[in-house]
Amino acid sequence: MVRPRDNRADGTGPPARPGAAARHTDDTAVGPARHLAAARRIPGWLKATTIVLSVLLVGVIAFGAYWVIRLQGNITTQALGAGNSRTEGAPDDASGRMQILILGTDTREGKNSKYGTKDDSSGYGHSDVMMLMDISADNKRVGVISFPRDLLVDAPACKDPKTNKQYPAQSGVMINAAMTEAGIGCAVDTVNKLTGLEIDHFMMADFNAVKELSNAVGGVDVCISDAVYDPDSGLRLPKGTSQVKGEQALAFVRTRHAFGDGSDLGRIKAQQGFLSALVRKIKDDGTLSNPARMLSIADAITKNLTIDDGLASVPTLLTVGNRLKTIDVGKVAFVAAPTEPAESDPNRLQLAEPAASELFAAMRKDIDLTDPTAKPSPSASPSASPSATASAAPSAATPSAPAYNKALQPVTVANGSADAARANDVVTALKAAGFSQTGQFAAQAVATTAVYYGPDFADVAKDVAALLGIPAKQVLPADVAGVQVYLGSDYKSGTKQADAPVSLPPDIVNQTAGDAKCQQANPALVVP
Template sequence: MVRRRDTPGQGAGSPVSDAAARHSDNKAMGPARHLGVMHGRPAWLKMTTAALAILLVGGLAFAAFWVVRLQMNISKAPLGAGSSRTEDPVNDSTDRMQILILGSDTRDGKNSEYGEADLSSGYGQSDVMMMMDISADNKRVSVISFPRDLLVDIPECTDQKTGQVFPAQSGVMINEAMKQAGIGCAVDTVNKLTGLEIDHFMMADFNAVKELSNAVGGVEVCISDAVYDPDSRLRLPAGSSQVQGEQALAFLRTRHAFADGGDLGRIKAQQGFLSSLTRKIKDDGTLSDPQKMLKIADVVTQNLTVDDGLASVPSLLTIGNRLKNIDISKVAFVAVPTTPAPTDPNRLAVAEPAASQLFAALQKDVDLTDPTAPPSPSPEPTESAPAPSPSTPVETAPPAYDKALQPVTVANGTGVETRAQEIAQAVIGGGFSQVAQLVAQPVQKTAVYYGPGFEKVAADVAALLEIPATQVLPEPSVSGVQVFAGADFTSGAKMGAVALPSDIVNQTAGDTVCQQANPDLITY
């Protein structure tokens, strides 16, 4: 539509035709739009316009080049291996998100110098396994390490490429989860162990570590004594050192240089390395510097495999953008609590109840650096029951009873081996000394059952454990009171509360930690 023009003395004017505007000599109709009117444009304006056009075209070409290059770098694989999911895909920008980070020990291609290919059959094993948990408000990150020697149950997994089905396995090292059916099987295994549903994964090989450490100009690490590990070829002096390239990879790979030469010392060293790397990236402003980010993105994506949901440059940039402003004191590094496995002292099993407490805290999105922080938002207050009317007779309080004489049993349906003992101790601590323990089939929801005449006792036991009154139920077959603990009560002495070991956090990204050298590898 042609815009109406106001002309003197006529109010709102009628639309002016192009022909009139081009050829009229009437000044009231505005300047004639002959092509020759631009001939008088200053030279500086022409040059500026041309320069801006070149910069715009060049910038678009540069951006397009990097988007295409980075996109071509990315390899992808399925997120799961057949296990069903109950949660919808997350919004990568605004939702809480868990990313499983894996280091592959495959010896193919550039990694062949670290051993023969037959040392890593199939998809390879996970040399490093960590889960990064980013809060929805981007104010904290928890990084949970899983020891490679941890014995776990691996669910049935289907290779999404070939369709081959691998049966479930029990008591298998967690690093073997992706060996046959791929990365998705490792994701399903961690989901089964933790009760979470991982949203994404990132898997890098040996070369990624070398290239990343070179790209940032080295990472500072610290060790108590000079060491040399002939297996990984790590050689470090006592104190602080800058490692990059081969030495950075050796620092992360060594299985013998730290503590007692076991997997737990290796995990603490890996966490110390990542803490130092986080501090350096934050101090250098890397996440806010497009040129530095492009350099790192290029070297990392060349050695990275991600799930389909992360297999785009914008998705990866979204993750980086969420991390750039997080307070490093709120980046918590944790290891799954373990104990020597009963079947093999050279392997590890989850330590209970500490492991279940950690997993329950993760499921409830607890701040591991401050477990006592109040949840947000707080639940809405429930309406109180109406006061009795004057015509309603007020019931008298039931007669007092002797807690020491009341039979209470604790049935463990949580699936956590030591929970009955933990809950029984809480009941005994409340004055009920006649407490027995039972093994029960796993159930989802906790209940307190009571036999005839034990309603008041059941209510008091439920209040002691903070089990809702709606879950206190009559059951004629029960003698006394029975606390049937379910999957909603896997942690702590109070239902809904989270109990965590005081030392669950190994360190935060703000801590500078010097690793303890393995005495057997100290050099002088």
């Protein structure tokens, strides 16, 4: 056996015995090896604590995994759009400005069959509740804009993502039917076209979602001016404040006749009142900081929810929900899109101008609806950035080879600028460009210029806007004959427009989530 070389500087020899031999020797003279000393006993309390912690850790992991899998399995998805182009990328779900279209479907399939037959809702169903939730980039305010189900709009061409069937554009259709043929994405595209925004996500819930959510939070307090009974929805409430949950909560948000004058506008205010009370309940009860209650609510919601692919993960939903935790309820503004009876059908509604255009322009600029004089939030999304709303560069000539005869197109100039010279400049510019069928008239003063167009005049309106330097997002469909250039005080001359000051209709905010309001009962349904 070759002994290991001794390299120690002091000249001492190698160890008397290799470690292995010392550990296993039977020679009692050698003595016990250091590593075979009597084992130190682990205290019983430490063993027990270690076992308990291990069990708890495994339990927490298993519990978390169970809920993630369960919630993820609850989620149903559809495409965000229906074939119409987008100019914005995916939003930052944690800190970017975000718009979410919230829909309530009238489908009678599955658990909803007790509210009617499948024949009561065709195709993908109708969106009998439609609200656009706009979360600011700094997470300090939320705007919720409701669209009446009877509002007549122009729907773009849409493609059903499941069948790839193409559906043509439609004019003057009820907004709640936008999703019937091509799915939720077509409703999203329709609201994009209507507002000039680009919606980032959608959430669609059915009847059962309201029942289970109201049960999960332990009921929602609502108030009504008089005792009321609506046999159609089954809503029966006494005068004053009541707590509703389950079927009565659903009846409260579904009823079309119990509030106001019995129209959809009364129902919108009741729905906004319900959501305001729900927000206060969740905030006051500390639900957002209570994991057990949050899981119960998340389970109730996701079981009855359809969302777009961009939201289709539990972490993403939690990220979005987390953004709402610290928002002041006084900065959650509920608004109804300004409407008036439609000229084509008094039983339907159309956007009231210029109020609707002013609202949508303020939203595109990310204006605080509760305080229009406040500065927009930092890090706003591209749709709210100055570059997105800046005036288009003036064009010296109209687009080449238009698919129409400019001399035959009816173009009127509504002068809301309070300056007759501006209207004259615009008429001169239009006629010089070949739009010879042009006239003008005095109109109500407005701040923001817009170009409105009737059915089949979208291409003409686009060219007129380009000629006059009016941004594309201020070109909107409306119930007008041909094309109407509605001049605002922002317009400087016939070929140049300045950035418009912010202008909002008075009392545009119905209420904030901090307001506890009583709904006015419909006199026709008041009971003793």
